Amino acid sequence: MFSPAVVMPFYNHEHALERSLADLRRHGLRCWLVDDGSDVAVQPLLDRIAGQEADWLTLLRLAPNQGKGAAVMAGCAAAAAAGHSHAVQVDADGQHDLEDLTRMLVLARAHPAALVTGVPLYDTSVPKARLYGRYITHFWVWIHTLSTGIRDSMCGYRVYPLPATLAVWSQEHVGRRMNFDTDILVRLYWRGVAVLELPTRVIYPADGVSHFRMLADNLRISGMHTRLFFGMVARLPRLLQRKLKGANR
Numbered sequence: 001m002f003s004p005a006v007v008m009p010f011y012n013h014e015h016a017l018e019r020s021l022a023d024l025r026r027h028g029l030r031c032w033l034v035d036d037g038s039d040v041a042v043q044p045l046l047d048r049i050a051g052q053e054a055d056w057l058t059l060l061r062l063a064p065n066q067g068k069g070a071a072v073m074a075g076c077a078a079a080a081a082a083g084h085s086h087a088v089q090v091d092a093d094g095q096h097d098l099e100d101l102t103r104m105l106v107l108a109r110a111h112p113a114a115l116v117t118g119v120p121l122y123d124t125s126v127p128k129a130r131l132y133g134r135y136i137t138h139f140w141v142w143i144h145t146l147s148t149g150i151r152d153s154m155c156g157y158r159v160y161p162l163p164a165t166l167a168v169w170s171q172e173h174v175g176r177r178m179n180f181d182t183d184i185l186v187r188l189y190w191r192g193v194a195v196l197e198l199p200t201r202v203i204y205p206a207d208g209v210s211h212f213r214m215l216a217d218n219l220r221i222s223g224m225h226t227r228l229f230f231g232m233v234a235r236l237p238r239l240l241q242r243k244l245k246g247a248n249r
Contacts, residue, residue, distance in 0.1 A: 002109045004159065005084040006031040007075030008092050009068050012038045014045050016094035021053065023098040024090065030082070031057045032075040033092075037065030068156075069180025073169050080162045085112065087160045096157045097201040104198055108159040114194040115165075115185065117158035119151050120202035137182055137221065144186045144228040146239045150195050153182040157200060164193050178217040179224040186228055190235055192242075 006029050010017065024031060035046055050059035060074055076087045086108055090096055100118070108116045134154055141153045158181075168174060168187045175183040189195055232239065 001085065002112055003084045004086040004088055004105055004108065005029055005079040006090055007072055007079060007087045008033050008090050009036055009071035010034060010038065010092040011036045011065065012042055013092040014042050017092050018049065020092055020094050021049065025056065027101050032060055032078050033057055034060045034062065034071040034075045036071040037063050067177035069174060069176040072180065076160060076162055076165060080166060085162055087162055089156055089158050089160065091156045095202050095204060100198065100200040104159050107196055107198060111194065111196055113161055114196045115158060115160060115188050116196045116198060117185065118155040118200040119197045120155050121199050122202055140225045141182060141186060144232045145189050146243050151197055153185045156181050161193065164188060164191065175220060175224050177220055179220045183224050
C-alpha cells in the first residue's frame with residue numbers, strides 16, 4: 001500500500017520553519033521534523049510547534065549535530081516504523097515549492113519502487129558559485145552511473161521508497177552530511193532503483209541561512225566522489241549491462 005509521510009531535517013532554520021510547515025500542512029501528510037542538534041535558543045520554538053501541530057507532526061531530536069543525511073534517515077526510520085511506505089524529503093529552509101508535492105506523489109504512487117527526485121528550476125536568487133558547482137557533481141554522477149539520464153542528484157526534495165533506502169543506509173557507507181543527497185541516490189541507482197525526475201522551482205529566500213561549509217563540505221563531496229568512482233569500477237559489468245538494456249539513458 002502506498003503510504004507517504006514527510007521527513008524534514010532541521011538545523012537552525014527558525015526563520016523559515018513556520019512558513020514551510022504552513023505550506024506543508026495543506027497536503028494532509030504525517031510529518032517527522034528532525035532537529036539535528038539546533039541551538040538552545042531555537043528549542044522553545046520547536047517545542048511550541050510540536051505542541052500546536054501534534055495532530056500531524058512529530059518532533060525528533062538528535063544531539064549532538066549529526067548531519068543532514070543522519071537527520072533524514074532518522075526520520076525515514078521513524079516513518080517506516082509507523083507503517084509508511086515512502087518518505088518525502090523536504091528541506092526546512094523554504095527553498096522548495098510545496099505546490100509540486102502533489103505531482104511528486106502522483107509519480108511516486110504510479111512507480112512505487114522508484115526514487116522520485118526534483119530537478120531544480122532556479123530563479124535569479126541562486127548564488128552563482130552554488131549553481132556552477134553543481135555541474136561538477138552532475139559530471140561525476142554521470143560517470144558513477146554510466147548514465148546521463150540523471151540531471152540533478154543534489155536536490156533535497158524527493159520521495160524515497162523506504163525499504164530500499166533503509167537497506168542502503170544500513171548496509172553501506174553513506175555520507176551523513178552535505179554529501180548525503182548524491183551519495184544515497186547513486187547507491188540506490190546501483191541497486192537497480194529507477195530514478196524519476198520532476199522539474200520544480202527552487203528559490204533562495206533573502207532571509208535564508210546556508211549551513212554549507214565551503215572547505216569542509218567540498219572536501220567531503222570530493223571524498224564521496226572518489227569512493228563512488230571506485231564503487232562504479234567494482235560494479236562496471238552490471239552497470240554496462242544495465243546501460244545496454246537502455247535503463248535511464
